[in-house]
Structure formats: structure tokens, C-alpha cells
Amino acid sequence: MKERIDPNLYNDLEKFGIDVGNWNECYHCGNCTATCPLTEKGSLFPRKEIRFLQLGLKNELATSAEPWLCYYCGDCSKKCPRDANPGELMMSLRRYLTSIYDWTGLAKRIYTSKIFEIATILVISLIVMVLYLNFTFFPSGEGAWTGNDGGVLINKIAPWKRIHFGDWLMAGTLAFFLITNIFNMWLNIIVKDKSVKVPFIAYFTEVFSVVINFFTQKRFNKCDNDNKPYWVIHLFLMLSYVMLFTMIVFFLQWFQTDSVHPVWHPQRLLGYISTIGLFVGIIYFINNRIKKAKENSKYSHYTDWTFLVMLFLTTLTGILLHFFRINGMAQATYITYLIHLMCLVPMLTIEVPFSKWSHLAYRPFAIYFANVKKSALKKQVKL
Amino acid sequence: MDKPKLKLAVYWGAACGGCCVSVLDVHEALFTVLEHADLVFWPIALDIKYKDVEAMPDGHIDLTLFNGAVRNSENEHIAKLLRKKSKILVAYGSCAHMGGIPGLANLTIKAKIFKRAYFESESTINPDNVLPQTHYKVTEGELELPKFYNDVRPLDQVVDVDYYLPGCPPQTERLVEVFLAIVTGAQLPPKGSVIGVKEKSLCEECERKKTENKLIKKFNRPWQIQDDGETCFLEQGVICMGPATRSGCGWRCIKGNAPCRGCYGPTSEAKDPGAKMMSAIGTMIDAKEPEEINQIIEQIEDPAGTFYRFSLPGSMLRRKICKNT
Amino acid sequence: MSYKPTIVAFLCNWCSYTGADLAGTSRIKYAPNIRVIRIMCSGRVDPTFVLKSLREGADGVLICGCHPGDCHYHEGNYKCLRRYHLLQKYIQQMGIPKDRLRLEWISASEGKQFAQLVDEFTESVAKLGKSEIRQVMETLT
């Protein structure tokens, strides 16, 4: 099939990246692809992605899963003889693809406009505040406000049911967006690719590998050896996040109690472990980005910072919340709870379907789709 | 006059006899010769038997003029015999020199010659299909006849030859000069020399007008041109062997308005007269395209006969390759 | 085993000999039956040389010169061409198969063509078998 070259794609995509070098400088020696420990026949990157970009083959880019298969060890950029920075291209492509999958167009706006992103966050924060003030008991009860009636009664101020309802409402909405986006991704990666016809059975046979990959991120581990701590911390962070997420979204009743459990109680233990995981991870990543220590932290897009900062604030307020609560500082607790929500909610709303968070979903699915395609291809070849 | 008289011999092998006639043609000079020499063997003129020659001591004869090519076993036998008995053996005439006209028989083979001579020629009546035999029983006993060879050879292919005196026949004047030279005891040329000739080729003597414009688009036979008697034959498209032939004959043929046919053989610098002439003719052909060249060459019907009329057996190739030769 | 002929080749210095050298520097392999004599120009090839080679028993004679129009000496190759045709006629009259004598144009850049030519010519000469002249010479009384 003939594809028309689109000279403007490069400019479009540039908006998703950081101004660091010039992908047009790539003269296609193939060093990056060969350096990459993750490339294999059938999924060659990053050189090919650069090529698609240079020639403006939008369709090729939109239908490729490869950007998600890259974990940005940065070797390709380090060894690039022309400093064309292929690693950063893959990063930018992930942003670009997120905007492609997102049918609402919000992702594109968030990724291409700093002001839009900050404004959205602020608006959502305000909405949360208004909602919180309207729908919780705060500040109606004097006692509640001061905590005079003995201890911190968080469920009185913010009854878990209501919060849970909000949780579910938000999770449902976000899940809707995310799932439709993933559907979009499926359309792009599998359906639009006419070169391979995927048999239905392949979707089942490959599920298992994806689950394993999700929980171990073993593909990430295959990346450069220098990245071992990176992989461990990222895995820990991810699992912690999932843990907390699960507790909040599914077990808020159990998690948000008015009575303080002993330290060894699984509720607290799990909470602590996850929090440590999150906090250490976030600090590690922020530190990396400040120091620009590694190839993958050298260049930071503002959305990278928003994600980290929001996550950091959420975690920090979470920790403070816990601290105030166990120390019985009711007033501080309640306010912190509000701030916590004001951080958490926009963080999730913006990040989950429209921004950086989404890689949590896109990565495993991309691997899944890639595997599905691969097995389909294998069968095709056998035929 | 106390010097002993020289002993002379003259023999003819496969020859027409013209050479012997040319010896006779010395006329009065013969007397001068005979003052100094005795003729000890000359089958055409004297009755001396082979056995007389055989009886001579080796080197007995001072000078032998051998004319004619070697065609049969008798020629060969006598050639060898005379070689043994002679101090100086001269290949006399074109046939002894390079094979001569009889040499053209090398374009065919013995069997074919016999077939033609004994069966096919128009004048032959041979109802019993008789063919020459080397041995034939008659009542007187068994006759032994010379064996007819398949090839004609010049003398030097059979025996060692001291000098060559070419020509068909050699110019008598040349012979006289040679005689006198030997008789007067002049310094003899080195062995193997061609004597009685000039070093240069015929054109040197030829008085026809020659220019550099020898470009041939068409080959002519002499009858095809209006010869003005003055222009070089080659420039008129007639193949004249003059340039490749030694002078010495006094350009007799050209004087008679016939092109030279090469009886005097090549100069000492040319190894193969026909090849040299073909080379020169090749230079003159005025065409560049193979087709055109071939078309012009087609006009030379018989290259071997043209360029090797008198020299085929003595040339590089010596004879035609025929089956069953 | 097929007959291994001996071939005498006359190569002009500028094109064909250089071409043959090129075959060498390019390590293109060809039949080993050829014996090259270098001359300055194919126009130097005197029919005497060809007849001499045949006389000495060469099974084939190859003459190579520059392509028509490319002669280093302007037109030497044309002269060679004319002599060649005349010679062909003569040797055929003398009962020598015309395939024993060949004239080809080989330029300085045609190493490969030279090798092919040698292989081809060697094969065709080998098919003709031993030189007739040599056979005759051996039987001459």
C-alpha cells in the first residue's frame, strides 16, 4: 500500500518532546536498534520509529506498539553517532501515542500545553474542594471540627461510604476512558495492521504472559544491567501503588477506620509498606530527574514532573494524614484529608487516562497485543 | 694452368627440365666453363650411370647443381648420394629451392593425383586400372621402381644444401656469374646463401611507376585491366608478387606485362614469402567492415596458388592438410 | 581426459595484454593452455607469426587487439583484421579448420571477457583435437 509522506508530522510530534537534539539528524546506521537489548525480529526499534517520524508516516507510527515495548535504558542515545537521541524519541512517541489513543482529545491538550494541564489540575482541585465541603460533614459539627468528642473520627467527617461512592464514581469514569482508549489502542495496533490476521484464540493464549509481565516487569529487567536498581525501585513503586489503590478503591471501609489499629495489624502494615514503596520510589525518581543522572532522566517533560509532583504530594499528604490521625490531631487531619483529596483526585483524573499514569495500562496491553500479533504471525508463517 | 679441373654435376629431380635447359642456355660460355671443369654427371646430357656416381669417393664432385624438387624415392636417393659425393650442393631453380610448380601438388595427395592421372584425365585410357607399383614382376625378374611420395619437398628438406640459386628457371646470366665466381676461386658467400640474386626485391629493378597509393578495393586478373604498361600492377589491383620476391630475374615477366609470380622466392629477411605478401596485401585492402573485407578477399580465388605458386613445400605450412595424408 | 591443446596468443600491449593482466589482478580463472606473446599492436601480427605457430604445432592461434576505433595506434587493429580474413581463407584452403585461428577485440577493462574468451577458445580448439600439422609433420617422410 502506498503511503503519503507527511512532512508536518515531525512538527506535530516535536510538541510532545523536549527540545534536545534533532531526530532528523539520524542517518540510519542502525546502531540504536542493534544496541537495544529488547529488539527482536518483528519488532525493530527505535531506528524504524525515527524513520517513520522522519518520513511522516503517521499511520505507521500510530499502529506500532514498539514505543511501549521500550523501557528507556538510554543506551541507544548514548551510543548514537549523531546524537539524534532515539531514546527520547521513544519517550515522546509514548506521549504522542497516548494522545492518539485518547478519543477525547484531552491527552493531546495536556501533553502539548503546560497551561492547560495546570489549569485542569487546579479546576479539579477546586471542584474536589467544593464537593468535599458540600458533601462531607465538615465543618457542620463543632465537635467534629475540633475533635472534641474524643479522637479523630475521620469517617464522621468524610464517611467512607460517601468517599467510596466518589471513588467508584471516579474509578468508573476513568476506567471508561481508559478502557475505551485501550480499545482504541487495540484498533490501532491490531485491527489497522492489515499484514496480520489475528485468530481469536491468540487473545487467550497470551493473557497469562501479560499478567506475569505486569507483576514482574521482567521485560524491563531485560533492559540494561545498569538499570537493576531502577527496575527494582520501579517495580516496588508500582506494586505499592497498586496495593494502595486496591485498598482505597476496593477496601476503603477496612482501610479508612476511625479506630487506630496496632502497628502489626495488616491494615497498617500493608499501608506502611506501600507508602514506603511509593515514597522511596518517588524520591528516587525525582532525585534522578533533578540530577539528570541517567539517560532516561536527563530530559524531563513537564508532564513527567506533574506526574511525579502530584504523586509526591498525594503520598506526602497521605503520610501527614496518617501522622495527624494517629496522633489525634483532628483538625489537622481533616484539613490534610481535604488537601490529600485535592491532590489525589486531579492526579488520578488527569494522569490515568490522559497522561503519564496511563503507561501502567498501555505498557502491559502493548506487550499483550504485540505478543498476540507475534503468535498470530508465527501461525501465519507456519501455514 | 696447373690447377686441377673442377668436377661438376647437374641433376634434375621433380622438374620440368627447364633448369637443365637454362644450363644449356649458357651457350658459348659453356666452353669457358669446360676449360676449368669437367662434367662428371648430368643425366640429361651425359651417359653416366648411378653406380658410377656411387663409385666416386665422397666429396669427389666439386659442385652439384640439383634442380627439381624431391618427389619420389629416386629423387631422394640421388639427392642424398650427391650430397655425399659433392663438396658444394646447390639447390638450383625454384623447385629445388622451395618446391616450385610441382610443389603445388602438396595441395592434394598422392592418391588423388594417381586417380586423376591414371583414371580421370581426359586423355587417359587405362582399361585395366593399372597403377604405378614399386615392385613389378616381369619375366626378366623383379623390377624396382621409385616410390612416389605423398609430398613434394624442396631439396633442403631432404639434405643439407650449401647454396640456393632460385628461379624458374634461373637466369642464365646469374648461373654464369656463379660459375665464374667458383672457378676463379672468389670468396664464397656463407653457407646457406641464396646466390645469383640481388638482396632487394623485384620492385627495385622494376621500372613501373610506384606510389604510396596502394589501396585495393577490387582485385583484378591481368586480363581485367587496361594495363598502361607503366603503372605498378598492385596499384591497378593486380596481385604482383614483386615486392615479396627477390630480384635477379631482370623483371622479365613484368617486362612482358605480366605480374611477377614469385619464382625467385623471398628475400633473406622474409621467412615465408606468401605470408609476407598476404600481410602486405592485407594492408592495402581498402575496407574496414568485415563484410566488405571478405567481399574483397573473395576475389582472390586461390590464395595458396597465388601467394605460394613456387614456394608451397618450402613455406611454413608445406602442404594442405588432407584426410588420410 | 579431453585433449589439452596448446594455444599461442598475440596480444596487443595496450588493450588486450592489459586486459589479460586485469584478469590476473582480478584473479579471474581461465584455462591454462594459452601462451601469450606480447606485441605492441595487433597490427604487428605478421601472418608469418601465425603460420609459424601453426607450423610449430600450436593447436590454436589467438589474436587480440583493441576494439575497432580504440586502437592505441589509430588503425593497427583494422590492418590486423584484413590480414586475418585473408589468412583465414588461406589456412582453410590449406585444410586447417578455421576455428584454430581467432581474432577478438579485448579492451583493457575486459579482464573477464578475456578469461571467457580463453576458456571458450580452448574448449573449441580442444574439440578439434591435436593439431593436423603436427600430425602431418610427424608422418612426413
Next chain:
Amino acid sequence: MSEKKLTAVFFCDTRNGQTDTVDIPAIAEYVKKIPDVAVIWDSKTFPTSYINKIVRKIKSGNIKRIVIAGDMPGLVKNTFTKAMYLCGNNPKDVILASFKEYGAVTKADTECAKAITACSVLGIPFELAAVPDENPGHPETLVIGGGIAGIQASLEIADSGNKVYLVERTGTIGGHMAMFDKTFPTLDCAACILTPKMVEVGQHQNIELMTYCEVKNISGEPGNYKVKILKKARFVNLATCIGCGICVEKCPTLVPSEFDSKTTMRKAVYIPFPQAVPNKYLIDAENCRYVKEKKCGVCVKACPVNLCINLEEKDEEVEITVGNIIVATGFKIFDAAKMEQYGYGKFPNVVTSLEFERLVNASGPTEGKIKLKTQNKKGNWLFTKEGKEPQSIALIHCIGSRDIHYNKYCSRVCCMYSLKLAHLVKEKLPESQVYEFFIDMRAFGKGYEEFYKRIEHEGVHIIRGRTAQIEEKDGQLLLRSEDMLNDDILEQKIDMAILAVGLEPREDADAISKMLGISRTEDGWFMEANSNSDTVTTSKGGISIAGVCQGPKDIPDAVAQASAAAARVIQSIITGKVKKSIKNLQLENIESKAKQLSNVI
């Protein structure tokens, strides 16, 4: 005389990351004073990306001519030509004042840059205005470097009947070319074509060959250079050595042979290679035990010639006077160990192309048989005749070239010599698999493309893709490369990898450039006077450059350039004059000459 035209001068941004550049404000200040200059445009404030704005500026200023001044003003020229066209002016009135073109690079060259700009403004070619004075020239010539370029230049001059001193650092002339096995694309044996030339140099009555010597100092003026040459102690008398080689047999010290790219060992007393010129032995002071420790000295005892070997010999210095100098110092190869990913120095069978050249050479360590290295008792990996034949060999192009981390430039010869090596492997080991990994195949010269096609047909796998790394796996080398024309990634097991190392300026290039007073490019190559029309002369009068020291080139190009350098020298000998350097010229001189010319034209 044409009417005067109002001229605008535009100064491009010349910094390009460098700090030591010509002083633009000073030039601008100077140019302003030239009559007809209506306006100076500064790149910082000038709208080069908006042609329409330029058009307006031209029209409003009634500008008829534009001079663009800077290092590479040509890069923006067409913006202005179009603007001129749109204004209805003659686009040919856009004039370039390219500083670098005439060697104005650093702050010190500001005066020169002023002159260049002034000439452009006046419409006079700088070359016509800037004609340096001439000094009377000494007829003798110094050629530094005895590689093929030095040899060619020396012969050329010597053949004209003039004296040449050819100074060579090592014990023999021949340079890198002598080390090669074959030359592309004709596959002539390098030694076969080079040695006759070397012999000719050795025997030429007009060439004084000074091997094992170094130029220490140069003083004086163009046309009359005093050159101090260090004659390093050779310890063997050149005149009396008969080249019998007995000393070599007796010498106990083994060191790696430089000529064989360290693939073989030589003794401390040695001749670099059998065809060396002069074919006389020399003792390597650094390794001779006697010179170092005053022990040994067996060579002296063994030498059959009385007093031929003198281990007490000291370095000497001689001074010569020459009129012209040709610098032909050549290059060194890129140190492949810098690119760790290929494991050169770590894996024994990863070799440089130069080492492989020696390996395939009949006089190399294995007599020309291609073998893998074997480990000897001491644990060293060496090429020996007993080694195994490699089944598969990979050639990797662009080692150290075309790479921002090493050398940015293309080394020009690697593609072709790699193809040649591939051919040699195929010729010697027809069954072997040869892989060639390239980026762009630069087969540009006469017969090169045809050679490339030929190698392809010989069955060499020519793969587009730069090899990323070489690892060792199961005793074999494992190489990883993209095969981009087949949409594949190759993980190829090979027995031997040949790194097509690029060319670099010699370590001492900087010292030499300072000593001679000639400039170098960013990459370190010597700078020519004009990259187009004069690639052999330098900014310093009487000093020419030839061969690879000016920039990578192949043998024919180096030879042609050497002859061109010789032309300049012969010319100066014939006329008896040597041009001084352009840089000696005062600005006023150029100015007045230019004015004079502009009146004429």
C-alpha cells in the same frame, strides 16, 4: 566604470560554539568607513527567516549590493539572492566574504577578515588583491614524511633536477602503503607498485634521504628556512652495513614489529621490512639492552664488518637551508580500543584492518594465510601458521569515523579497503562467510563502484547496519547488528572481526603545525590555503602540504596532491622566488591594491 552601488553588509553568526573567532564588531566598524556601504546588518537582529522583511529593508535603503560576511556565508546566501530578485535587483550582486575560505579563523586573523570583507565590498576578488611579496628562494626543498605522498613529491622535484631532502621518522620510507597487501580497486600488490618508487628514491642523485631523522626546529623566512634535523642514533653505519642480518640472528631482544602492526616480533636490531629503503639495519635505542643497561652488545661482536655497529653513537643534529618545505606527515589509525563495545584488545580475534592487512600479506605473520590467533605458553594471543582458519569473518565499517563521539568526519578510504579485504578473504578462503557491515557505501572513485558490485557478486554478505557490539559467546564472537534492508536484526556468530578503523591526524600534528606556523582544522588536519582552488599550499609561504595530513584520501588522490605540491615548489625554483605568507600582508596593502584594481575593472 560602473556606477557606484549602495551596499549593505550582513554579518553572519560565525561563533558556532567557538570562542576564538574573528572580531566581528571591529570588522563592522572598519567596513562602515568604506564608501558605498550604506548599512550594516547584524545577524542577531536581522530577520533572515522572513524574506519579505528583507525585501522591504532593501527597498527602503535603496540597496543595490549585499555583502554577506562570515565563516560560511554561503549558507544563507540564497535568502538574499531571492530577496534581491524580488526587489528587481541583480541577484548576482550578492557577494560572499567567506573568512574561512582564505584562512581567517581566529581573532588574530581579524585584519585578514577585514581585507576579505573590504575586497567583497569593492567587488574585487580577494586573491587578486592579496598578492604577497616574494622572497628570493633557495632552490633546495625539504620533504617531511616518506610515505607515498612524500615519495611522490620528492621524485617529482628531484626529476626536475633539484635537490630534495626527504626526512622520515622511521628507519625506512614507504609509510602506510608499504604495509598494505593489495590496493583497491585494481588489486595491484601494494609492495609491487611501491617498492620501485622507493628504490628510485633511494637511488636518485638529487634526493638526500634522511631516514630515522626528525625535524626539530624551523626558523627563517619563506624561501630561506633554516631547518634543524635530529639524526637519531642508528648505531649501525649506513655506509658500511652490508645487510647480512647476522646481528639480527644474535640479538636477544624481541619487540613487536611496528611494520607488521605488532602481529609479529622483531629484534632490537632490525630492518623494518625486507624491501625497506635504505635496506640497512638499525638499532632501536628504546629496546636495545646495551643502550639501556650497558649489558649485551653481542651484535657488535657478531658483525662481520669492522666498526659497523657502534653502540655508543649519539643523536646528532644537522642544519640545512631550504627554500620550500612540503609536509607529508600522513596519519595514524584510530585507536579501536576507544570503542569498548567492539572488545578490541579484549577479544583476541577482533583485529584492526591494518593488522589484517599484515595478516593477509605474504610477508606477514602467517605468510599470508588467514588464521585465527592462538594462545602461546605465556598466554599471549598471536597469529601463527598453526592457527585455525576462520569460517566466518565480519568487517565493520566506520570505526571511529562519522561518529560525534570520536571523529565526525568520514575517513574516505575504509569502505573501499574493507571491500578489498573482503575480497582477499574470499580469495584465500572461498568457503568462508564474509559479512560486511556498512552505513553508506562510499565507492566513489574510478572503478570503485564496479569493484563494489564485483565483491557483492563474490558472495560477500554486505549488510547495511552498523554493528552495535561484539561479545564472546561459546568461544566465538557474537555480533549484533541491524540488517535494515532485510528488516531484521542479526545476531551473527563469527570467528574474526575486522574493524575498519578510520584515519586520524598524527599525535605530533599539533607540534608540527606550531613549529611550521601553519593552521589546522577542527579535526586536526593541516589547513590548505583554499579548499577548492588551492589544496596544497598553506597560509605560510613556502610551505605546502600533501597527502593524508591534509585530510583522509586514497592513494591516487594522495599521489596527485603530492605532485601538485611539487608543482608549486618547482614553480618557485624555476622563478627563483618564494611567496611570503598572505598573513604577512598589511591591510593597507590589500586595500590599495584592491582600489587600484577596482579602478581598472
Next chain:
Amino acid sequence: MEEKRIGVYICWCGTNISLMVDVETVAKEMAKLPNVVISKDYKYVCSDPGQDIIIKDIKEHNLNRIVVASCSPRMHELTFRKTLVKAGLNPYYFEMANIREQDSWVHTDRVEATKKAKALIAAAINRVSFHEALDSRSVEINPATFIIGGGISGLSAALEIADSGKKVFLIERSGRMGGHVADFDLTFPYMYSAQQMITPLIQRVKSHQNIELFLNSEIKEIFGYIGNFESTIHSKDGKETAVKFGNVIIATGLKTFDPSNIENYGYGKLPDVITSFEFEKMLLNGIIKTKDGKEPKNIAIIHCVGSRNKNYHEYCSRTCCMTALKYANQIRCELPKANIFDIYADMRSFGKGCEEFYTLSSRRNIKFLMFDQENDLPKIVSANSGDNCDMLIEINEKLTGKTIEVPADMVILMVGMEARENAKEIAHAVGISMCGNSFYIERHPKLDPVATTTNGVYIAGGCQAPKEIPDSVAQAKAAAARILATIAKGSVEVEVTTACVNEDFCCGCQTCIKVCPYTAISFDAEKKVSVVNEVLCKGCGTCGSGCPTGAIKCKHFTDMQILSQIEGIMKISHLELQEA
């Protein structure tokens, strides 16, 4: 006659010969041949020690004929001739047998190769017995130089020589100097002005007191020989000038390939498909526009047009890649918003500063597409109205493996270089050879890239092979160096192996006169013999074979020498037959 004492030396050439030829046996067998006094084998006969052995043997064994069997005589014949001179022998008492290029390198059967070597060496031994002493002769050099072609090469060479104070005749076919360079706007890779570079050269040439300039002029033929050439310059206005000169430089340059035959590109049919040279003109005139006067939005540049493709020219034209990058940069200046597509095969940016220029260009938003110049040329078609462009280029892009459509309003074909149509005439007029691509052949591709096989005739610039400005200039100056060296010396040695007429045999038939292509033979009417002018004679030998009397002797290629060589060859063959 003196006794022939022949020394035979057989070279191993390292392993080049010894691998395929049993040199030791050959040496032993050759020793048995008549007149052979010494027969040796040696690793590198051409090396200094190798030559020393020959010299020593000549002196010790009183050798008077030498045969070396090694590489091609084209390689080392001169080397060994010099060796003989050193040993006090006439250099022509030497013969070489080529057992490397025409034996060991081309055969695979060691027995056969050895046999062949024996035959070739025996032939050489036979031949060398008939060698005669020939003396070198030198002729004075006319210090004037004749340069054909007023392009950058011709100008550079002319100035180099004229600045040395020597006379130069410079002829140019057209009415203006500067050649192709004068049509260029800028030069790569530093984007210097070509005009500003060539103008001073032209001005200097015009005003140079030592240069005589002939514009609109041609020559038909050059007569004479090194040091003493002469010719007549025919000017278009009918004037004829006779000139005499000592050396010739041919710098006729090249012409551009005509792409009309490449169907895919539609050159000549599609109005906005233009050649690089047409585009260059646009640049010089300051405006890039399509045939209907519009500003093109999409410009495509296609490399390798007529180059690197066996249907057109197999060779690479060397300059087009960089020129294309130059254009891309210039277009970027003129049309900052245009889309520039550079369709290339291999980016050959090999010169000094060129790779850097490529990098620089790639930063300026130029789209590089790779195509298969050999088998799969892109196809240019007119676009439809909806395409928003004039043409579409359909290309199988190699680096993506996809078929891609490229919009274009203008397509620049980077046409290759080819020899001029009159290359052959000039080659004939001067007497030099051409290679298969009609470029002139240099004497040695590596070590003598400017001389030709005809003494006194040099080639420079594009007529030898396509090349860029610096390399052309370097070559032109190299040619100048060679000429200046001979002028400085004042004389030069000339051809020794000429023909000569033996007056004792010449009969005056005059067959030879028309044979000679150099009019070296004339007829002496007084002596009635032909006479060879030995300085005009180039030794082809055609007259020698054409002479029916055998009076013309081709020195060093006499009948006897060649016939004996044939005998030598066949003797070995016969011997082997007998053995078999």
C-alpha cells in the same frame, strides 16, 4: 657473433607465484636450456637484494642476456632494465616472462601453471638471444605547453605553468572559460562562491603574459612527439594558427548525463522535472520557480540519475551527493517553508568537511529517502487535483521497506557525469587510450594518475573520471608539476623501440607509407627507399608486418625475436608431449 650468456631469474613474488608455480623446479629445468648460464629462483626479485643478485651475477658470470620471470612487464620491466644498466649492460638485453598476472593468478592447476611458466620462460630465453642493444635517445623539450580545455582544471594547470614563466597555449572549444564551475553558484561543502573563485582565475589567465588564449577553437590532430609537438588551432571564425609545444594537458572535462531515456523520471515530459544543471541556473538567477512561475512547495532531489545503474553508467559520478546537499541547503534558504525531499542511494560525503556538511544539512529539516538506484527507480507521475501538489513520486523506500508517495512540485535530477561526445576524437588526435566508459586512461591508476601512456600527454580533471573541484585542481597541478619538471630539465628521453628501414632490403614499393598512422615513414626518392622518422614513430610495428620484403625492422619486436619466442613456447609443449 658474441656468445650468448643468459641469466634466468624466477620470482616467487612472496607466495603470489610460488603457490601456483613450482618455481624451484622451473629454475632447475631452465638451467638446462642452451645458452643459459644461470637460473635462479628468489623470493622478491624486484627487491633491492633481488636486483643486487642479478647485478652480481652479471659481473661474476659475464652474463649478457637476462630473463626475469615474475609479474607483468607492465609492472617491472623498467625496474629491471635499470638493473641491467647498473650492471653495465644495455637495458634491452632483457626480457620478462609474465608468470603472475597471466599464469599463477589465473590458473588453479599447479601442474598446468608450472608447465605454462616453463613455456613462457623458454620463450623469453629464446627471444632474449636475439635482443639487440638499443640506445636511449633524448630530445629537447619545447618549453611551451598546450592545454586543451578551459575549465577549472585547464585554468589551474595553465596558471601553474605560466606562473613559472613558461609559455602556455590554452584552447577552449566554447566562447568562455571556467567550464562547469562557471555555471555554479556555490561550492560544497563550505558554500564558498564558485563565481568568486573562478573569476580571478579567468582574469589572471586572460591577462597573463605567458598564456596565449584561443577561445572558440579546436584542433584536429596533434603531430610530433614529446618535447616537439605541433598542431594547428582552428578557430570558429576560420583563423588557423600553427603552434609548437613540448607537452599537452588534456582537460576537456565531462558532460552531464541526459536523463530523457529514463522513463520513470519523465524528464522532458513533466515540465518541472529538471536536471541539476538547470536548477543551478535557477539558483544563479536568484529565484526558484516552477515552469508556470509558481513557488514550489515540495521539492524532491533524486540522486544517482544515470549513475550506478548498469542501464546507464555503472560508475559513481562522485560529486552528485554533495551537490544535492548543497542544493537542499540553498533551497532551505530561499524557501524556508518548503518541503525538501532528498532521495539518495548511499550518501557519499567523503571529502574534507563533507560529512560535517551532511550532518549540518540533516539539521535543516530535509527529508532523506533511500531508494534502490540499481533495480528499482522511483516513478514520477502527475498528481491529481486533490493531491495538493503537481507531481507524485512513488518510491520503494529502502529504510522503511514501504512504498511511499512523495508530493513534489519540482524534481531535481542529480544527473551523473559522462565523457564528452568528442572524447574519442581527442583521444585519437592526441593518441591516448580510453577505458570502457570513454574516460581517458591514466598511465597507472594508483601511482601515475595524471600521465598517459603517450609521453608528453597528460590528463587532468573530469576527462579522467568524474571528480570534484579540489581533486580536479590537484590533478591539474600534478600534471603541471610533471611538465615543469621536464621543462626544467630541458630534455626528455624518447621511444627507443621504433621501426627502422634496412636500406639494403627496401625495394621502394612504398607499401609501408600509408600504413603508418603517424606519418613517420616517408619515401626517399633519391635513394628509392622508405625512411622512418624515429621520433615520430611510436613503435606499433604495423609497418614491420606490412613490409613485404622484410626490410622494416621493428626494434625489440623483430620477426626473429617473435618467431624464436614461438619456437620457445612450442619447444616446451613438444617436450611435454614427448614425456607424456
